[in-house]
Amino acid sequence: MSIKFTAIPTEIANSWRNGGADAQGLLPEHRISDGSAPCRHCLKNIHEGKGVLxxxxKPFQSTGAFSEIGPIFICEDNCQRFESENxxxxxxxxxxxxxxxxxxxxxxxxDYRTGQIVKVKELPEQAEKIFAYQNVAFIHIRSAAYSCFTTRIDRAN
Incomplete structure (x- = not known):
C-alpha cells in the first residue's frame, strides 16, 4: 500500500486570504513569521519575515465530539498546494x-487503537500499519507538542 499527504484545500486558503472567516466565524489574524510557522497548504515553513494568517x-465535514477545531497557519501570500508524490x-x-x-x-x-507519537522516519511504516485496520479511512498528523492539525494521510490510488 502507498500513502499520500493531503494538505488543506486551496479553497480554504484562498478564502482566508480574501477576507473570509475561519471555522469559528472570525477573520484570521495577520502575523509575521519567525521562520517556524508551518503552512498547512504548501506544507512548508513560512520564511521569517513573511506574512502569516x-x-x-476544522479538518472534518461532520460536527460531533471528535470534530476538533484548532489553530493553523497558512502563507498570507499565494502558495502552491502540496501534492504528494510517491x-x-x-x-x-x-x-x-x-x-x-x-x-x-x-x-x-x-479509532483508539491508532493514536501514538511517531518519529518522522517511522511515519510511513506506522501509517501503513494503521491503514491495516479496515475501518480506518484517513489519518491525521498533528503536532506532538501542541496537537494542532498539520496534514492528513490518505491511501494513494
Missing part, C-alpha cells in the same frame, strides 16, 4: 522530529 480550522514527506513533516498520529473512520470517529 492564523485562524481556526508518499514523499512534505517539507514541514521532514523538518521535524516527531508527530502525533491517529486514524479515523469514514464517519470521522477516532
Amino acid at each position: 492564523l485562524g481556526a480550522y 508518499g514523499a514527506l512534505p517539507p514541514v513533516i521532514a523538518e521535524r522530529e516527531q508527530f502525533l498520529i491517529r486514524g479515523y473512520s469514514a464517519d470521522e470517529k477516532i
